[in-house]
Amino acid sequence: MTDLHGIIYAFHSFPELGALQMPRTAASLPFCGRYRLIDFSLSALANFGVRDVGVIVQRDYNSLLDHLRGGKEWDLSRRDGGLHILPPFGLPSSHLGEYKGCMEALSAVRAYLSDIRQKYVLLTRGDLVANIDVAAAFESHVRSGAAVTAVCTAQVPDSTHHRYLTDAENKVTDLLCTQRGNTGGVTALEVYIANKDALLELVDYCSAHRLMHFHRDALKHFLARSGRMNVYMHPGYCRHVTSVDDYFQGSMDMFDLAKCDDVFNKERPVRTREHADASTYYGEQARVRNCLIADGCQINGTLENCIVFRGSTVGEGAQLKNCIIMQNGAVGAGAQLTNLIADKDVLLSEGTVLAGSPGLPMIVPKGMRI
């Protein structure tokens, strides 16, 4: 049996996600026609046969609960173990407001962590779009003998500021916290595999010293005490979705079929909740170019570079360019939409004209009827 436990942080909210995160936590943001961001982390764990996963939530998690239910889709509805939703249950009296960092979140569920029956724990953020080969990362962790392995990428995403300097054996020699440019080292995906004992020690240390952050506080302390830490390089696509720009660009990235095939690797399928949708119907007037379209849609307009989620309709003569229409969207006949993200259950009636710009896409909030 897999000796790895999964912990997914699903408490993050990011002001830069604007209206997209109003009704939900970032981890439950709909992505690429039918998925939620958390599906990527859960599927990576499920594809390695991980049987126990804790999802740390704090607020606005009703949409996430609705999506995860019992975890059946990820083989986490088990007689023993399975999926555990972890709202705060052990907060110190000093705690105020949102978790300031992952260490505070871990402290809040300290009782759960001590009960983990596996020797190793994988910690990841629920807002990461990547298809991580957990088997390879785990093998690398065990083989290296390190107490902590950071999954890293050779890419340099703009917003990431966690970096590691390594020696020839992928052993971490130093840790960097910088937000600007490429200052050397490899970029952390904020996915870690840690020995449970080492993790608990770090949680207790940070809790005692009121330290909040995993990278800046816990790992710095760990390295300072000559802890052994390694990196594992994730060779494929990766992107954290923490802003509207990330979301829009990340979505548009999927039109690059090489990236799309990497994320939706058939050997490690991305699993999600299954719905009763018919196939999509294209009408006589449909003109569709470079689009990703989910099941259950009825398309009769002109679409270019669009992602259309389950159950949406696009009326005759509607023209959509660079748009993302989330679940159950209804675009009326003759509407003209450019650089727009329509959240779930949006109705854009006949003839609506709306446009954002590629750098600043327009967001139509969930349930809005125009």
Add this chain to the structure above:
Amino acid sequence: MLLAGGQGSRLYALTVSTAKPDMPFGGKYRIIDFPLSNCANSGIDTVGVLTQYQPLQLNRYIGGGQAWGLDTADGGVYILPPYQSMNAENSWFSGTANAIYQNMGFIELYDPEYVLVLSGDHIYKMDYSEMLSVHVEKEADCTIACLRVPLSDATRFGIMNPGPDGYVAEFEEKPKQPKSDLASMGIYIFTWKKLKEYLIADERDARSDKDFGKNVIPAMLAAGERIWPYPFKGYWRDVGTITSLWDANMDMLSGTRLNLFDENWPIRSNTQALPPHYIGAEAEVQHAIVTEDCRVHGRVTNSILSNSVTVEAGARVEYSVVMPGAVIESGAVVEYAILGENTRVCAGARVGGAPDGREDWCVATCGPDIVIGPGAHVDSGAMVYKSVEVEK
């Protein structure tokens, strides 16, 4: 009790290695999704599926019935294969009535008042609970769902002639001179106690074909049991032949025939979540059904693509039904055809063809897992079982 054991011999190459109810249909579905979804939507929670011919894929597909919401605590979907016992009677199912006869023990486990007998090869949406309330209200021993068909077509069906009181007075199999337009759909509700009597009697009759339509219903009628014809208004197709399978698929392009987008009567299927399909920058897709995980770079019109189908740039698919995983390479043309699962039509090959005013055409069919070689031609109406190379 869902009869899903027939060979589907009139589908030829398509049913060599799989049972007819497992046949992909309308893009996302398999034929058996329709009766199973109807059961779930009608509030029936215990379904026995009688399998016999090539059951492995079908068994895997049905699983525990979870996909249709039938995996409840007390109910569920149960695969009922033929089995052996100390009783020499247990062996292969020799007819529809014999299949139920051999599984009387299963029905008795649940001790029901009524039993619904369904076919696994019909495409339709029907609320069986309404049919049951009519059965109860009419105090019938058997209620048969029937469709009003044009009298000219009635010669192809089992026709029920109601008496003055509305109950069936006469049942005629494929009558030359039909007296009524009420055609049996092969969907029956029986009062279980009665059915049991007739199944046992039918089994003892050495001359019987052990068939509901040919033997059991006429026997009940002859004995004066009350049989009520339940008229069904709506779309219903038997998809037992290549032509009817192709026709019914084409019907799905017209949302008015059978609305698959109706949230009040969802047809569910047991599918793994797949990524959305991709329509390429040079593709043309019109009046077509496309399913998840397809990659379309060519031209697709008047056609139905199941999941994970690839249509390469410069390929053309018209008036065709393409089953999961099929690949149509660049420059290939597929017209008026059915392509089986995972079949590959290589570059420059042609499969099927016709109209342009022609009337003497048939649907070309390629079985599953075969390769139509580069430049090969498959004629209109052909039935291809094995991979085809170019003839030199």
